[in-house]
Amino acid sequence: MKREIICDRIVQAATELLAEGGREAVSTRAVCARSGVQSPTIYRIFHDKQGLLDAVARQGFERYLADKAGLPASADPVEDLRRGWDLHVGFGLANPALYTLVYGDVRTGRQSPAAALGAAALAERVRRVAAAGRLRVSEERAAHLMHSAGRGLTLTLIELPEERRDPALSALAREAAIAAVTTGAPAPAGAGEPVTAAVVALRAALPGLDALSAAERTLLTEWLDRLAAPAAPSV
Incomplete structure (x- = not known):
């Protein structure tokens, strides 16, 4: 729990510095001063400055x-x-x-x-x-x-x-x-755009189709992805 509290304090300090002065303001020295922790603690928890920024x-x-x-x-x-x-x-x-x-x-x-x-x-x-x-x-x-x-x-x-x-x-x-x-x-399936919409809709519903085996679902996914892809321009 102590580690979580320290981590939250560091992230909060970095968040405040970021809002006040942008990314350049989030230096290790400034975060240490704002959060009241030592730099080794920051590196132990976040590894580097990028890790801290990712957490923020x-x-x-x-x-x-x-x-x-x-x-x-x-x-x-x-x-x-x-x-x-x-x-x-x-x-x-x-x-x-x-x-x-x-x-x-x-x-x-x-x-x-x-x-x-x-x-x-x-x-x-x-x-x-x-x-x-x-x-x-x-x-x-x-x-x-x-x-x-x-x-x-x-x-x-x-x-x-x-x-x-x-x-x-x-x-x-x-x-x-x-x-x-x-x-x-x-729109009901017809030609052109409505067909694509129907194909994409079926593709979205695939994960919930329990009647299909894993292999059948994989094959149907491949077919639907091919149908949904835009046609290659004619030369």
Whole structure:
């Protein structure tokens, strides 16, 4: 228990320093002075400064996602995707230092633990849209597009002085991204886009199909992924 208390004290001190002065303010010396612990304790618990920053980011995002998860799902999963976007942008603008700590420091091939939490929450919202037959692309492609558009928009707004931020910019980007990955309304399977939506919906329901064996589920997954993939351009 003592270790948990010390760990929380260190993370709280680093969080306060981050909010006050950005990443550069979170030095080992400053964290020690703020938390009242010695530097060997910080390194023993977090190994290095990056480990401490990851802990700060993860704790901040866990609190944000807990608040987000408290919102009840509506009958319209696309509207919930829209609400999720607004909450994400609002969180970034309210916590710019924490947000840029998570999303502003890109490391090739490595996603921070906090970013992984956010990606998992988005994937779950996208899965609900897919299950409702409202996706025109695969779940993975929809999640990647929504994530990249939301992150880019939020970082852009953070960079701008508050007086220069266009309040309509987020809504414009949100609606463009949603229109790119969703259908207007559920539709019976026919040709073209409705077929893709039906395929993606079945793909989302696969984990719950107990009538299929593991091998059958794997094979059907491969077929559905192939059907959902965009056709190669004609030469």
